[in-house]
Structures are given as C-alpha cells and as structure tokens.
Amino acid sequence: MLKSSTLALCALLIPTMSPAQDAFETAQRTFDSMEINNGVTKGKRRNHTKGICFVGEFSPADTAIQQYSNSPIFAGTSTVNGRLSHKGGNNLAPDDKFGDYGLAFEITTADDDSHIFAMNTEDFFPFSRPEGVMQLMEAKVAGGDAVKDFAASSPELQAYKAHHGARDKTLRPYEGSTFNSINSFYLVDEAGEKTAIRWSFIPSTPQKVALEPTPDFLGDNLKANLAAGPVSWDMVVIFANPDDDILNPAIMWTGEHKQITAAKLTVISTSSETEGACDPVNFDPTLVSDGFEPSEDPMLEARSIIYAIGAG
Numbered sequence: 001m002l003k004s005s006t007l008a009l010c011a012l013l014i015p016t017m018s019p020a021q022d023a024f025e026t027a028q029r030t031f032d033s034m035e036i037n038n039g040v041t042k043g044k045r046r047n048h049t050k051g052i053c054f055v056g057e058f059s060p061a062d063t064a065i066q067q068y069s070n071s072p073i074f075a076g077t078s079t080v081n082g083r084l085s086h087k088g089g090n091n092l093a094p095d096d097k098f099g100d101y102g103l104a105f106e107i108t109t110a111d112d113d114s115h116i117f118a119m120n121t122e123d124f125f126p127f128s129r130p131e132g133v134m135q136l137m138e139a140k141v142a143g144g145d146a147v148k149d150f151a152a153s154s155p156e157l158q159a160y161k162a163h164h165g166a167r168d169k170t171l172r173p174y175e176g177s178t179f180n181s182i183n184s185f186y187l188v189d190e191a192g193e194k195t196a197i198r199w200s201f202i203p204s205t206p207q208k209v210a211l212e213p214t215p216d217f218l219g220d221n222l223k224a225n226l227a228a229g230p231v232s233w234d235m236v237v238i239f240a241n242p243d244d245d246i247l248n249p250a251i252m253w254t255g256e257h258k259q260i261t262a263a264k265l266t267v268i269s270t271s272s273e274t275e276g277a278c279d280p281v282n283f284d285p286t287l288v289s290d291g292f293e294p295s296e297d298p299m300l301e302a303r304s305i306i307y308a309i310g311a312g
Helices: 004-013 019-038 063-067 130-142 144-152 155-165 218-228 298-309
Strands: 051-060 078-086 101-108 114-120 185-188 194-203 232-239 259-271 292-294
Touching: 019 130, 019 298, 051 101, 051 218, 063 259, 078 259, 130 144, 130 155, 130 298, 144 155, 218 259
Parallel strands: none
Antiparallel strands: 051 078, 051 259, 078 101, 101 114, 185 194, 185 292, 194 232, 232 259
C-alpha cells in the first residue's frame, strides 16, 4: 500500500484536468465499473438494458404553460418514439418483482423540432454529484465490505435508501408508474426569462397488472391494457420555490408548489426493440427544444456523457 506522502506526491505529478475532462473521466470510470458489475449484453445499452419500444403522441394540455416557455412541444401534437425499461444493466431483470423503471422518449414536432425526455420512478437520486455514483460502482466491484464501508460514509446514500426502502413494494406495470425528471430544468419564454422546474409524468387513469406476472410479462401487460383502453401520462410541471435547491437531485422539493398539467403523453402501439425504432436512440436528457434549458446540475452533464458512452 502506498504511504500517504507518496500518494500526495503522485497527486502533484498528475496534470490538472479541465472540468470537461474530469467529467468525462468520472463518467468513463462509472461506465467501466457498471460493465464489470452487470456484465455486457452484446448490442444493448449498458443502463436501462431491458426494455420495450413504443410509438405515441405528445399533446399540449393547459395553455398556461406557454407563459413560461415558447417550446414547440407545447404548440401542437407531436409524434413520439419512446422506450420503457428497467433501471440498471441486467437484461434479465425480472418483471414479476418490484423494481424501478425508466421512461424515455424523443418528440418530433410538426416543424421537425426534437426534444428528449428521460425519467425514472425514483423520487430522487442517491447522490448530488457524479463522483458519488462512480465511487459506489467501484465499491461494488471491490465487494460487499467495500459497499458497506462506502454506504456508512455517505449520508446521501443513507437518506436515499431510507426513503426508497419505505415505499409500497406492490408490483406495478410500466404504464401504472409515475416517472420523475429528478433533475431540474428551466423553462424559457419569448423574452428569455428562465423559470426553474421539475416535472412528473403521472398515469392519466389507473393502470393495473392485467396478466399473471412472469419474469418477462410487462410488454404483454402493456398491450393488454392498451387493448382495454387508453394508456397515457399527464405531464405535471412543478415550479421551484425560492428556497428550493435546483442543483441538487438528491433531495425532494417539499411543501406546496405551483403546478401546471402541461401536456399528455399517449401510447399508440408497442413493440420489441428489435422490431421498433427506439433501440438506436441515445435518450440524452440535455437535448431539449427551444423554450427549455438544462440547469447547471452536474448530474445532468454526467447523465449525458454516460448515456453517450453506454448507448449500445
């Protein structure tokens, strides 16, 4: 083991990296550890590995949102190329056990503008900075004792586990789940004024487990619910209060907040990834239309880089 004095000398000899280089290095180390932890499914993305494609529509709802954003996605109905998935890198993640999911989709407007959404069923992330994710992934490579030691040293991870561990673990389908932006973004109006927001996509009507659960039934369950009636989510935009920390995705916003139900996402049809068009898409949440801007939350940059590295 290197002595602390030797480590300090080594640190002095390492060239200082720019913020962009540092962000890429952190993302690459995270990605490398994810591959070791999860294995590699050839031709599949490294995170949210197991999923299905869908085609849909994105339709504006409350015109009040146009006071805050001139985005074309709020000006008319757009087409959607989307993906529903399990969190994590296990391509054999069981559908018949409770877990967290992802909802990602690319909007194409009538004027050929584009906008990407990428969300999770978690209420907040376990870390406020990408270094925390990297350290956890590397601890998992090192083994169970390293994970325990790291968890004991991370108040953020402890808070995440306490909150999410206490959730109702009733099995729910993709279409019956609420998906959250977690990171903050800005709406931008015609004058360039920015308003900090988060959002949730909430099922427009309750959706149930319609079939007997099996390890691979969620795609068929969505088809069954789609055959029985509309499947859609309402986009509820949550406006930041002055005391909200908009750059920390490891905390929830609490208390009363102004909300607008800005739009509706409706599923038209579903398919496997081999049959659908979602598989090649890098669902980078920072790729937004005019009228939106990513916040300065460092986790957004990290997500953008890691998704690009691990897209296929």
